[in-house]
Amino acid sequence: MQIKHEIQVAGRNFGIEFGERGMLSDAAIFMNYGDTVVMVNANSSEKPRDGIDFFPLAVDYEEKMYAVGKIPGGFIKREGRPSEKAILSGRAIDRPLRPLFPKGYRNDVQVVCTVLSVENDNLPEILAINAAATALLLSSIPYTTPLAAVMIGYIDGEFIVNPTSKQREESALSLTVCATDERIMMIEAGAQEVDEDTMIKGIQFGFEACQPIITMQKELTEKYGKEKKVPVLYTLDAEIEKDVRAFAGEMVAEAMHIVDKAERSVKLDEVKAKVAEEFGEKYPEGKSDIAETLYLLQKETVRDMAILEHKRVDGRRFDEIRKLSSEVAVLPRTHGSGVFSRGSTQVMAVTTLGAIGDIQILDGVSEEESKRYIHHYNFPSYSVGETRPMRGPGRREIGHGALAEKAIEPLIPSEEDFPYTIRVVSEVLSSNGSTSQASVCASTLALLDAGVPLKRPAAGIAMGLFTTDDLVKEEVVTDIQGVEDFFGDMDFKVAGTTEGITAIQVDTKIAGLSPAVIEKSIRDAKTARLEILKVMEGAIKEARPEVSQYAPKIFTLNINPDKIRDVIGSGGKVINKIIAETGVKIDIDDTGKVFVGGSDIEMVKKAISIIEGIVKEVVPGEIYLGKVIKIMPFGAFVEILPNKEGLVHISKLDKKRVEKVEDIVDVGDEILVKVSEIDNQGRINLSRRDALIDMEKKEQAEKEQQ
Structure with missing residues (x-):
């Protein structure tokens, strides 16, 4: 039977479906928040794992690119190793769940959270914490504590539960609170220098916002939860524990009261060696229980020092920082x-x-x-x-x-x-x-x-x-x-x-x-x-006034976005030529902002000068110093700005009649030219004759002024 249940959280639908999908998992649920959907499958091994001293909980957070309508990048075009965000999300699910399992539980437990659909307003990583806890509660796995998570934002003095994408951009706080109905299990926060009072209030606000989800979990578990398996919990061999405590208790306590870490470690190694010598033959199969008992003795000593004696291992006050x-x-x-x-x-x-x-x-x-x-x-x-x-x-x-x-x-x-x-x-x-x-x-x-x-x-x-x-x-x-x-x-x-x-x-x-x-x-x-x-x-009190001599020197300039294609050129020909000539690195964004960087400041300046020349507009009537780049029978092509060239017709090469272009200019010559016109196709017509006449007039005017 397919079960559907829905509540409202921060004005959005928060729902769960289970019963007809993933039937072979101990628990399989689909949980949604708006259009964000996460599937969680929870399973455990039938028997405890032998030879370990920890709870083998594995939480996998699987991001599927189809959830946001993307095809994965790279050559293979399928999801590979988890992204860093997925790894962090998996850790955030594991951390509050792990302490709530029965102490001594050694069965393998795997919780797989698969992100199926993502709406930007509703974060899948927050939903996955709620879904994982709910799946465990509904399963036969011996997990029994309701657990919920919310994100809290802070805008204009107001706390917001599960802020939308736009609200997250404006929020001074990104606070994840994970809680049971009594206490807070996990806090994760990023903030824009939020003061302590606000942070404390935000955490309490988050705790209260978790409670409706916890109420839903309790109701669903009571109605539809499977009967819990009776866990086989790891316990120490009573005889081994008694003997090791009697033999090593005082020695461990003495070692743990040593302030210096290195000396303390040496002393503990001596104690462990003595214990091994004393009980190695008596309990040949009890090495793990002996080690666990020594661990408990150390733990109890440190905790008793703090709680009963009000002392710390290294002798510091409770509020004292190390050197x-x-x-x-x-x-x-x-x-x-x-x-x-x-x-x-x-x-x-x-x-x-x-x-x-x-x-x-x-x-x-x-x-x-x-x-x-x-x-x-x-x-x-x-x-x-x-x-x-x-x-x-x-x-x-x-x-x-x-x-x-x-x-x-x-x-x-x-x-x-x-x-x-x-x-x-x-x-x-x-x-x-x-x-x-x-x-x-x-x-x-x-x-x-x-x-x-x-x-x-x-x-x-x-x-x-x-x-x-x-x-x-x-x-x-x-x-x-x-x-x-x-x-x-x-x-x-x-x-x-x-x-x-x-x-x-x-x-x-x-x-x-x-x-x-x-x-x-x-x-x-x-x-x-x-x-x-x-x-x-x-x-160091503040940032050094300049970056290191070994760091790239980066300058920015803004160009007309319409000129970006001119700087890049066909197939990157122009920009690659600049990079090859100067050795700099150039980045251009869609707004026309150009970043030019390199270790040689002179080359950076040269690259900027070239770019400025490329984007500079050619103005009719202005005189330019250009370079002859090509000669034809009917005239010469002259580059007047980077990547901008025009034609000087043979009739405009000199004030007198010209028989051959080569009689006046050769390729590589630098000559003054005046822009006669830019036609409707963007072609630039130049005149050396007009430039010479204008320069003569200017010189004559200067002489007359003298």
Whole structure:
């Protein structure tokens, strides 16, 4: 039986259909918001996966180009690897769902979200979060918590639920809030320096906007949900856990109280070696349970220190930032570089400036077709002292790069003010927590060092959380290091300037965050951010007045759009000739704006001069210094401006009668000519005779004045 259900969300139809499509999936639904349609299929394995210590949830977000009426680019003409936007969307679905599954659940679960139809006013990535949660609720998979997501905009002091395409362009805020009926599970935000009070109110507004969708999910689950499978949950062997706790509990606690990370790691390795020696023979099949027990001992120690003793592993106060340092111009030949360190977390960022034509072209279902500011993030194995193969960026690298890009993008100058494509690469040199926010800081330094006139410098910080199992006691900490991120309950990243917030990303490992935790995290993050910005200011206060000598020098000029074809020429003949002659790079947009760039300023000026000559109008009656390019029996063709030539008839070559053209001029000669007329076919008629007469008259007039 096909089930259809529909509600109104922000004045638009929000509907779901299921029952007759994808019958072999545990759950298969079509969810629509307006004309945007997402299909979700949810399935799980019958048995837990052996030999793992994590929940194997896989969320795939599939963009189909037919959803927006496009044929994929490239030679193959079919969808290939996911776009970065699709990868980020998949992560955004995974993050709020994962903590809501039963603890110890080890069955493989796959949620496939396929974008089938896209209406620009209604974003498929927001719809997919709602659809994924709804499909899991209706399935037999042991997932039972309703979860909804909305986007919040902010225009003229008013919050807007799921803003339309036009409203998103005008909005100072792009805020995604994902919530249950009690708490907030995920926050993702990009903002135009929005103040803390507004952000806090916007998050609460988003929480309330989620509730009608949650009510719908509850009603559908009660009526049509499948009976849930009883999960087989992983539990530790009670005897192993008891023995390991008794043997290693005090040693682990002692190790975790060591402030220095390196010393702490050495001590923990010693404890692990002793435990292996003690129980290796007694429990030959219990290695994973022994490792899990040691993990729990470390986690409990860190959490008890924070909640019961009000202490942090490294001895800092809860609101204290680790030691900070900043430096710029660390690389001699790059366009801009900077290094930012916070404790043993260290990131180097490098800025490269390119021509406008170097923009990144995007092939996907989103409205965005290109990017002028590009941020890439690399997290090599050596940053954590490990060895592993060096491969391409994974979900984590793409996600962290996108977050740093989101934090800085609102501060990038316009194309009119700074006609460059800008790429920043963040290289994590050392990682001990919150490299994404260190990337924001290092990238700001590198951009300023490159001479990019940012609206204001940006910095970022990550807040952490420790709670009791009943979520009654909550302790927020500033600037989490790796061990606090690993054993804590929250990673609350906030980036911005002295004036406000530009980006937020929040992940949690528990059943959501309270309003009090969210508010304290945002306010404490501001205090920390201002402190970091002061340290960064010591390295570089504002953008360098000029770009690096190694960066291209780019100039712009505006031409009549009707003249674009003259500059380009047939088959690109004219523009390619200019490029070959000067070595510059030239980009022209449809409005007639021309960008000319190159490392040799003289060649750039020469190219501009040639272009100006091409687009300059030939004026009848004016005299030009032209070059003879061709001789015919009836006259000479003279180029008076780039790509503009006219005919000097043999009768107009001199004041006296001319028998042969060669008697007066040869190819390559430069002569003065006057434009006699431009006929109705655009042909230019020239006269050397008239030019000579005019010049004689001018000379005579000057003599008489003397």
